[in-house]
Amino acid sequence: MSLLEIEGLEVRHRGQPIVAGVDLAVEPGEALGLAGESGCGKTTTALAIMKLLPPALEPSGTITLRPPGTDEPVRIDRRTERGMQLVRWRHVSLVFQGAMNALDPVQRVDRQILEAIRLHEPRAGKLGGRIKELLNTVGLTSAHGRAYPHQLSGGQRQRAMIALALACRPALVIADEPTTALDVIMQAQVLELLERLRTELGLALILISHDLAVLAEACDRLAVMYAGRIVESGPAEQVFRAPQHPYTKRLLDSLPVIGGARGVADPIPGTPPDPHDPPEGCTFRPRCPYAADVCLEEPALREVASGQRAACHFAPWEPESWAVRRPGGTP
């Protein structure tokens, strides 16, 4: 049974869905990548999982969590606020993008970690050792612990954030653009750290990023979101090798390949649709070079290859068929 199951998740803002029909599953210890341009609903989905959505957004659909060590599953969508406080950080924790203001600027780092632990294990005794060990695992010393967030570098702050996320030994960590604010070298170190923690602690990870290259390295499975919908999901290696949705294809094309042909990747024309008046049928239609009349009817996310699903009438796509199929051709 998977650790986390999301079925038919919808989030409406004044009646208009900004996230619609999201179905996802994460197995214990698995790393799921969630890709998509900014504003496509990635962060909203993450917040929905932890029930941290601002009051203006109304979620619906079921989210079930099966944390290890508990017998019956936790229905997050039916939990009250008090109930969620028992789940958050104990089973699911969060790593934010810009750690600069993701830590309380007027409180020492170790104090913030202590507070999180004390919250869920009130009777835990001396925690000095445990915090020191947590810091070491992310490559920081207790001196860093005694410092204030502004006294640490970008990378150190991100590591502190990760240490905080691991404080209560959660089953699942959601990392929302953890490396975007860092330089390339720091990025690699943090990703390598996440990978090592995942294997050592058997941690499940949802890694959210707009950068497919980051996801390619770190994730087992991949889900691509566009305008609030999952347009493709499947094993990462398989999706990279044989993308089944024009949007994923264009995303992969825009990736610079080291040593590959030089040239500026051609950007996807147009802009993401406005959630308040979504296009008719397939949401990618207005920007899809292969759009046809059939696309006026919204395609369902269906199994197009073993373990790989896509929401496109023309799927499954053979690698060479991208060039052959004339834009506007019939399926």
Place this chain on the structure above:
Amino acid sequence: MRAVLATRRGKFSFGVLALFLFIAVFGALIAPQDPRASSTDVLEGPSAAHLLGTTEVGSDVLSQLLVGARVSIVVGFAAAVISAVIGAAIGIVGGYFGGWTDRAFDSLENWFLVIPQLPLMVVLARLLDPSLTVLIAVIGLTSWAGTGRIVRAQVLTLKERAFVERARALGASDRHIMRVHILPNALPLIFANTVLIVAVAILAEAALAFLGLGDPESISWGSMIEQGFEAGAPSAGAWWYVVPPGLCIALLVFAVGLFGYLFEQQVNPRLQERT
């Protein structure tokens, strides 16, 4: 400006402002009676003859209220303009040239900000003979520091902008750059801040009038409260004499403040309230 008017609050504040401006201009004409005419029915409650009752000299409170609007608004806006001009000038020159001049202006501003405004105004008003122009000058001179500081901050950012570099490269004189490039960009902020100063100036005029240092010749809302207080209206329970002028001041200042607040939101990026 259009954006400000779109919001409900914007309409309300602009409406109140327009109403008071109308009264300030036509106050004397629409006043039912001569505000100075005294009569024998002293401190009478609101009646048919006197909608808002009478003062301790028997004159009509409503007429005084309508005529009084002019002084409060004239002083308020005039003083605000003076403080805006001085503040902007010092802000721009100080910000642009920096160095010693800037530090001198800064300490001057620091002093004006630190010095309690009312006592300073009271002393200045006491020095010079009470008249409207003196009142405007005194309030103007003591309230420019805030604008100066805000304008300097913006000028510091404008100074580094590309178009200023380019203008300097093209050999434009400092004065030209300040007039053509810096001032127009700072204008919206100056205007927004000036609107807030109007609120402060109106309160200052009323306070000075209340302390008996306003212009004895003219009727203003502040002088009405002062005369009401001196004539023992509060202990006589003559609410109709002291309550309306204070209410008008509060409403006007509230409307001006709100309008300035909303306007500054549009203009000042830093203040953009993230929804």
Place this chain on the structure above:
Amino acid sequence: MGRRSLVAVLAALLFAVVPAAAQAQDDEALRIGWEQDPQTLSPFTDQDEESYRIWAINYDLLVNFSPDNLGPAPGIAESWDLSDDKKTVTFKLADGLKWSDGEPLTSKDVKWSLDTLGRHGILFTSYTENIRSVQAPDATTVVVKMKRPDTRIIGGMFVYILPEHIWGKQTVKQLTGSYRPEAPIVGSGPYVVTEFDSNRIVRMERNPNYRGEPGAFSQIQWIKYGSADAVERALTLGEIDLITEVQPPTFDRLDENPDIEAVKSPSPAFSQLAFNLCPRDICPDARFNPAVQDRTVRQAIGFAVDRQRINEIASRNTAFPGHGLLPSYYKDFYTEPTGDLDYPYDPDRAREMLESAGWVEGDGGVREKGDQRLSFDLFVRSESQENIQMARLVKEMAAEAGVEFKVQVVSVDKLTELTVREVDGKMAPDFDAFIWGWGGDPYDPGILLNLLTTKAIGGSSDSFYANPAYDQLYDEQSGEFDLARRKELVAQMIEISQRDLPYLVLTVDPILQAYRTDRVAGVEQQCPKPDGDIICDQVSYAPFLTMRPAAAEVTGTATSSSSDDGTNGLVYVLIAAAVAIVGLVVLMILRRRRRDREAIEV
């Protein structure tokens, strides 16, 4: 902030509202409220009315003012006799007189006071200008020799008798500098100052060694309030028993209150429209419109201005219309000017006078003759709303007769400057007309009559009127002890001043007082009887010997007043308790509602 601060705020509210314990009401005290309190209470430096009110009770004069007609009455001196040449007076003191600290009060104190205070006290030097010498042959006799006959020596020598054993220790330089008498202030009057907490209270208690019957009140408390409104509010709420200065606008309203009696009486002070009559030789560089020196113009203005209307509007009908230089307060010397000299309100007469004098109506309705125009600057002090209102009314009425007054409201310093301006040693007053006021002595009209003498120019004269006939009469009356003869001389002076009209006296200022009838009994208008003021303001302490607590008659009223403090004390407790309970209930609801929402699953 959540629950804890809500409870803290409620507690603070509770504490502030808890009632004061029923104040111990000292029923024996007479509590008087005023808006200004004395400066230092030192006769050498103080100049304000409040100090005079305290001195008038704390000290005696050599010859006091009788409450009946303000004439001479026994003070420190029990009896006195005037030499034939009217230049020497021998005063006999009662023996065994004592100061409030028990020290004997002897002729030495009288001599010291007349010599030192009389010579150096800022407000007292003018009284002793005619004294040649003061001798004290024995403890109970004082002989005063005068340079020339001066009626003020008996019944006008307004110099307080101070204890030499206290004031004598200080040098004159200290006395006129920063010396400030310490409470208790030793005196000879019925009550002496025992506490002077400036800006708060002056407390006077009975003088144990007072030579006469003690007053009914054990204490007189003079309480300082921040504004006139606060004083009158204190009287209506019963916090004080008597007010010495009621504001004209609220005089009638106070009178309507059943528990309060408001009393209006004439005072020796007036407000006048003064003209600039300085002759060219005395004021060569003075800048003013010469037309103001034309007597017909001034007389016409006299007829054009309705003084009764000024009293009704500007002084809210609380003052008295003016009739010449001498207010009716001076009973022994006052004769109302008759016929035209009283300038009855007659605008047609004014127009006709000006027309026949050749003042033709020019542009804007302002009359002119040759190159002269009847357009004058009228200055008035910004401090006095009443004066400003008077100026506006004078302007309104004078315009009817074709005379233009341009009203200029200026600060008191500027107006003083205008009247005392000097250009290289010579007076140079820089005004056409102004409205201000003067106040005279309680009995002797000398001060007011002196305002129009030539020798007063450079001193207190601000109309710069110079008329030898008037000066001659002034000198004669100041030495004339025969009352009837002196009254005749004063009448002639008033006639001259009314004809030349350097001053058009608009109103005689009233003394407006009010007291609580449920607190003070035995109150009578005196100084002078029957229409004087109720405490002989700044003149005599007699009323404080006849007034007594009203509570003494009607038992229980006083005590009830303190008890109702108790009842409304109870009211606060109830309010506070109610607020607290409501607060707690709200808290309970909040907590319960929050607990429901916390159920694990909905």
Place this chain on the structure above:
Amino acid sequence: MNTRWLAGKALTAFLTLIFVLVFNFFLFRVMGDPTSQLARLPRATPEEIRQLQAYYGLDKPLVGQFADYVADTATADLGISQKTRRPVWTEIGEALPWTLLLVGTGTLLAMVIGTWLGIVAATRRGTRTDDGLLGFSLFTYASPEYWIGIILILLFAVAIPIFPAGLQETPGSQLTGLDRVLDIGEHLVLPATAMTLMLLGQYFVIMRSSMVDVLTEDFVTVKRATGLPWARVVRGHAVPNALLPLVTLSAIQFGIVMGGAVTIETIFSWPGLGELSYQAINDKDFPVLQGTFLVFSVAVILLNFLADCLYFFLDPRVQAP
């Protein structure tokens, strides 16, 4: 410890103080010569006027007066009051405690209530409570404080006489101990309420916008994500961060507070520095006026510096950059 920042602030405070002392001297010398008032009285001869001018040292040339002034101020001798002939320090000494009591209570209450309402409004942004609170505080902030005072008198001293509306204690009463405290407390209610209502708006607006900014920060979401109940997130983490700008911005407020003291004390006959300076203006007692003006300015400078120190200790980012 980053003492350089603190030293900088101390230096500016000191410089401003010097600036105030020098400006004060000229400001009051220009105020016009008070002894000219004496020429008005009928009995004061010109000779006496000169005597008084000499006494106050007004006859010396300006430079001489300035030298005396600097010497006097250095030894904290502010001269003597022309009205009561007492040293100005005694006058100020008697009045200062009352102003501190009134201004202290008023500011404290305004800070507590203003901040609390600011937090309530910020956490319920966009709702009717938020609009209501914003309207109320902007309105009280816009209304003249003496007018508020008069309304309080009308309501709670005249219409329903619950509270005394004048003076600081029952006049002439010799109460001691708790009775006196209660008596003063009762007299304090109305003036302090007027002062609180006057200052409330400023604190509310600053706190509300500061809280709104803080609540949009990521760390607030992270704190909630750690399972912290919302109330503890607000109280424990959002408020401390929101208080920082409040401390600096409210420092500018002290200038207004002193102004309010003048008007409110005048209405309620509260014998504080405000009323003393108002009387001094009317009595043209310029040593006292100069003294009160100096104390007002010094108080504001000190309070500003205190605010800087408070900010220094509150914000680690300034302590150790």
